[in-house]
Amino acid sequence: MELNNPKTKRITWWQKNQIKISPWIFLAPGLIFFSIYVIAPIFVSIGISFYQWDGLSPSIYVGLQNYIELLDDEYFYISLWNNLKWLIFFMLAVPIGLGLAIFLNQIVFGIRLIKSLFFFPFVISQVVIGLIFTWFYQPNYGVIAPFLNFIGLEGFSILANENTATYGIIFAGLYPQIAYCLILYLTGLNNINPEQIEAGRMDGAKGFHLFWNIVLPQLRHATFLAIVVTVIGALRSFDMVAIMTQGGPYGYSNVLAYYMFEQALSEYGYRMGYGSAIATVLFTIMMFYILFFIYRMYRNEREDNN
């Protein structure tokens, strides 16, 4: 009887399966969009890296040719080496941010405003930060010109020198990154369990000992997050390089992110295949960090469910 009534049947079917189907309805728009614009392109890019392609004419399959060329490309090594410098020196943002957070974690008059002013650089576009620092470094008009004159380096251009350009850019990049780490650590310090600190103090722990053994372990979430965002920031360093030196002089301040763009989409040519090969290398490096991050989240999820 019920089977013959399509209306009742449909309703019961929906009622029965609502819980199973609903998640997919909610997921569909976001997931489809994300797959088209983020997930699929990763594989397409890896695919393109096996082709020679200028973006217009038909592409030619060249196998590993692009990667073999990379192995002999001096500029690739310079960029890779600079990425390593970024990774190492950008990490300074983490301890400096922590130090500043400890310095600012006080209750005095006006501290809220002072903290927000310290966060400030993080909100400003990297383009603006890059422009400011480029101007600071100008050998003749720049802010540091008097200082350079003082130490006898009159007219020295940090960004035009192959040995100093990368460090000049990293230094500028540290400015907003320190602010970012500061925000993370101030929140971390806020959420610390005061009883443990007091108990530590009762036991006679103070100063560095207290910090190292009791405070720092409680800040590990903030530290983890600060390291993750700093690593990603270092490997993504594109804006600063594009604004400050465009990889110059002669590619000596290049990083993989910018070198890829230069090869694939600039006046140097439209070498999509070669660019994709560089992007694939960068992606592979980043993948280690992504997998590490996901592994940690996975562990936490399992702990939550048990």
Added chain:
Amino acid sequence: MFPTPIHQRPIVNQYIYKIFLPISLIIWLIPIFGILMTSIRGLGDITAGNMWGTPSEFLLFSNLYDVFTNTPMIKYTLNSFKVTIPTMLGAVALSCMTGFALANYKFKTNLIIFFIFIAGNFVPFQILMIPVRDLTFKIGLYNTITGLVLFHVAFQTGFCTLFMRNFIKALPQELIEAARMDGASEFRIFWKIILPLTRPAIAALCVLIFTFIWNDYFWATVLIQGDHAMPITAGLKSLNGQWITAYHLLSTGSIVAAIPPVIMFFLMQKHFIAGLTLGATKG
């Protein structure tokens, strides 16, 4: 509290701290003071190398006038809003749904999908660049604001999903169970129970996405090529090429570009900071 509250320290230390605090702030903000000072100067000061002395003229308004009338700055600013606001709304809307789905339902691929969103959120832009540019070309949206917005919405959905899912997961499950007992449909639960509760998360995401997208430079260069659709970051970069040593105009332009996210930050600071840290409390 760590470190020891300063008022429990000897009075000398308190004074030292209170003196050092403003000094450190001034040193920290030197770059910002630099552009503020320069934006009120004239060309005379710039060529004379007068960077830190008293400005010989007060020309802020004339510089602003120059920047707004002689360059497409107004256009750039408008474009930035046209990119930023729809992206903000789109990404938040999509991620409310994906976040709800991943937080509330148990199904086999749940964690895998969640991790795909997280992983995608961290990939280098360069691995997406060529296919995304190609796709945007093919659907006829290269060099349009819509094309840029579509990509931004999709990409930001990754981060927003991570954030929303964790937020919704932390909400009391009893509410949802009770509503289900009462026979409420899943859509009703989403609309009437979950959405009102996620308001703080939505606010936090809105500020964050606003700042991220406003400050985006990479995609603006990859997907946009003309003044008509160029957002302010890319616009500023192209003006930089024309101005060369006109630092007073460059500074004024930089300030114009920095003002909207800065205002957003000061108005919504609590949400902003909550957003930066809450999204990954599980980290």
